[in-house]
Amino acid sequence: MTQPRPSLHPIPGTKPLTPAAAICPPLLYYIALLFLPPAPPPDVRPRLAKLLRYTLALVAGILFFRLPLAYHVPQSIGLTYQLGLVGIYGGLRVLDAFFISAWWIGRVPKRVTYFHYARSETPTPDHGNGDVLQQREWTDGGVKDPYHHSERANLRKTKSRGSSPVPARKSGSGSKTVGMNGRSNGAVNPSAPGATSTPINTPALSSGRNTRRQSTTAETASYFFSKTLAGPKPIPVYETAKTDEDYPRTFLDRASWALELELSMRGQGFTWTTADVRHTRKTWLPTIGNRIHSVAMHVLPVQLGAWYIISTVYTKYLASTLEKDDYNPFATATRASVAYKFTRQGELFDSLPIPIQLLLTVALGAFLMSAFSLGHSIFAVMLHPFSPHPLAFFPPLYTTRVWSLTSVRKFWSFGWHRLFARVFLVWGVWPGEWLERKLLGKRANQPADVGKVIGAFGSSALVHAFSVRGVLAGRWSDAAGEMRFFLLNGAAVVAEGVVQRLVKNGRRKLGWSEKMWYDAWIGRLWWFGAVVWSGREFARGWVKSGLVREMAFR
Numbered sequence: 001m002t003q004p005r006p007s008l009h010p011i012p013g014t015k016p017l018t019p020a021a022a023i024c025p026p027l028l029y030y031i032a033l034l035f036l037p038p039a040p041p042p043d044v045r046p047r048l049a050k051l052l053r054y055t056l057a058l059v060a061g062i063l064f065f066r067l068p069l070a071y072h073v074p075q076s077i078g079l080t081y082q083l084g085l086v087g088i089y090g091g092l093r094v095l096d097a098f099f100i101s102a103w104w105i106g107r108v109p110k111r112v113t114y115f116h117y118a119r120s121e122t123p124t125p126d127h128g129n130g131d132v133l134q135q136r137e138w139t140d141g142g143v144k145d146p147y148h149h150s151e152r153a154n155l156r157k158t159k160s161r162g163s164s165p166v167p168a169r170k171s172g173s174g175s176k177t178v179g180m181n182g183r184s185n186g187a188v189n190p191s192a193p194g195a196t197s198t199p200i201n202t203p204a205l206s207s208g209r210n211t212r213r214q215s216t217t218a219e220t221a222s223y224f225f226s227k228t229l230a231g232p233k234p235i236p237v238y239e240t241a242k243t244d245e246d247y248p249r250t251f252l253d254r255a256s257w258a259l260e261l262e263l264s265m266r267g268q269g270f271t272w273t274t275a276d277v278r279h280t281r282k283t284w285l286p287t288i289g290n291r292i293h294s295v296a297m298h299v300l301p302v303q304l305g306a307w308y309i310i311s312t313v314y315t316k317y318l319a320s321t322l323e324k325d326d327y328n329p330f331a332t333a334t335r336a337s338v339a340y341k342f343t344r345q346g347e348l349f350d351s352l353p354i355p356i357q358l359l360l361t362v363a364l365g366a367f368l369m370s371a372f373s374l375g376h377s378i379f380a381v382m383l384h385p386f387s388p389h390p391l392a393f394f395p396p397l398y399t400t401r402v403w404s405l406t407s408v409r410k411f412w413s414f415g416w417h418r419l420f421a422r423v424f425l426v427w428g429v430w431p432g433e434w435l436e437r438k439l440l441g442k443r444a445n446q447p448a449d450v451g452k453v454i455g456a457f458g459s460s461a462l463v464h465a466f467s468v469r470g471v472l473a474g475r476w477s478d479a480a481g482e483m484r485f486f487l488l489n490g491a492a493v494v495a496e497g498v499v500q501r502l503v504k505n506g507r508r509k510l511g512w513s514e515k516m517w518y519d520a521w522i523g524r525l526w527w528f529g530a531v532v533w534s535g536r537e538f539a540r541g542w543v544k545s546g547l548v549r550e551m552a553f554r
Helices: 019-034 047-070 077-105 150-155 207-230 251-263 288-325 335-351 354-386 408-415 421-440 449-471 476-510 519-545 547-551
Strands: 112-118 235-243 282-285
Touching (some): 019 077, 019 251, 047 077, 077 421, 077 449, 077 547, 288 354, 335 519, 354 547, 408 476, 408 519, 449 476, 449 519, 476 519, 519 547
Antiparallel strands (some): 112 235, 235 282
C-alpha cells in the first residue's frame, strides 16, 4: 500500500487513485454524449440509442461521485482536494446534461456561433461611482486603469482606424475571429500638446529649460514604465452570437460536439453559456502577447508574493506545532486522535494574532485567484493554434478589476471565476427560486432574489465542504468551515441588498441624490472586510487539512 504523505488525512478506507479509476468516468461521459444529440432525422429516436446513452450517463455519474469516496492521491493533499471537486462537479454535470436538461426539461444544448467584427476602440468612462461599467471589463485590458498611459492617450488626437465593422472570416463552427490587428502602436506623437521635440540628451540652455528637461525625462520614464505594465492591448471588437438551428449529424461532428461540451465548464460555445460569457456586444479579444504579458507582469508576481506570505506565516507561526504531530493515519491514528488533532490545529489558527489571520486569508485568496488565471492563460496559449475552433475560445476568466468592485454581490458576480456557475445554477439557484416562490406565493415571472442567492451559496457550500472533507479524514464537522464561509457570504449579499434599498428610499424621501460620492468607497471597504473576515473560516480549514503546509513545501 502506498503510504500518504504525513500531513494527508484521507477518508478511512479509501485507496490510492488508479489510472483506470481516473479515466473511466470522463470516458464514459464522453461516449454517452455521442448519443445525446437527436439522431437524424430529429423525430427518429431509436430505443437502443436512448437506453445506451442513459445507461452510460448513469454509470459515469456514479463513478464520478465515487471517485473522492473510494480514492485519494497519496502524494498530494491539494490533488486529493481537487479529486473531491472533480467527483462532485462531474457527477452533477452528468445528471444535468442527461437527466435535468435533456430528459426533464427537454433541451439538449445547441452550438452557439460567435461573430467578431472590428471596431474602433472607445475607452469606457469611469465616473468613480463604483458601478459596473457598461462595456466588457477584464483584468488584462480593455478599460482605462492606472497601468495604461491614459494621459498621453488623451493628448494624442489621432484618427482611429477600423471604425466601420469588418466581417470576420467564417469557419465551420465556433468563434469567428477578426482579421485585423485592432491595436494602436502606442507611439508618442511629438506634435501632441505637452510633448517635446527636443531629444532628452540635448543640453539645456537655461535653468528653465533644465527644469523642463527633467520634467520631460520623468514623464518619459513614467510613460515607458506604465506601458511596460500595461502591455499589449486586446483587440476591440463587436461580438454577436447565433444559435445553430440543428444538431450535429455526422459522426465526426458529433465527436467534436461531445468533446467541446465535456470540456466547456462555462458552456462557452453552447446555449447554456454562463452569465460571465454572455455580455454586451462591445468587447475585447485577448491576444497571445496580451496573455503572456499578463502572466509575466501580473499573475506570476501576485502568485509569488502570495506564496511568500503563506510560506512565511506557516514557517514562523505554525510549523513547529503541526509538524511534530506527523503520523501514519493508516497505522496509528484512531478516530479520537484525529478529532483531537484537528481541534488543536483549529485552535492553533485561532490563537494567531488577528492581523496574521487576515494576512494569511488574503494571501490564500490571492494565490487561488492567480492560480486559476495562470491555468486559464496557459491553456489558452496552448490551444491557440486550433483557432477559430471552439476549443481555442477562452473568454476572460475575471470580468472586473478588484478595485472596481463595491459590494459582496459584485465580487462573486464579476470579481471571482464562474467555472462552477452552471452547477450552482441548476442545483442551487433554480431550487432556491422555486422554494421562495412556493413559500411566498410568487408568480413565475416575479423575481425570487433571496432564494436565488441562498440557493447559489448553499450549493457552493456543499460542494466545497464535500471536497475538503476528503483531506479531513471524512469528518463533516471539520469541513464545516468552508460551508460557513459560503453561507455567511450569501447572508452578506442578502443583507447588503436590504441596506442598499433602505438607504436609497431614505435619500429619495429626503430629496437627496440616490448615489453619493462616498458610496463606492464604503462599498469597497464593506465587501473586502466581509469577504476577508468570513474567509478566516476557509483559512482555518486549510490549516487543519494540511493544505497550507503543502503550499509552503513542507
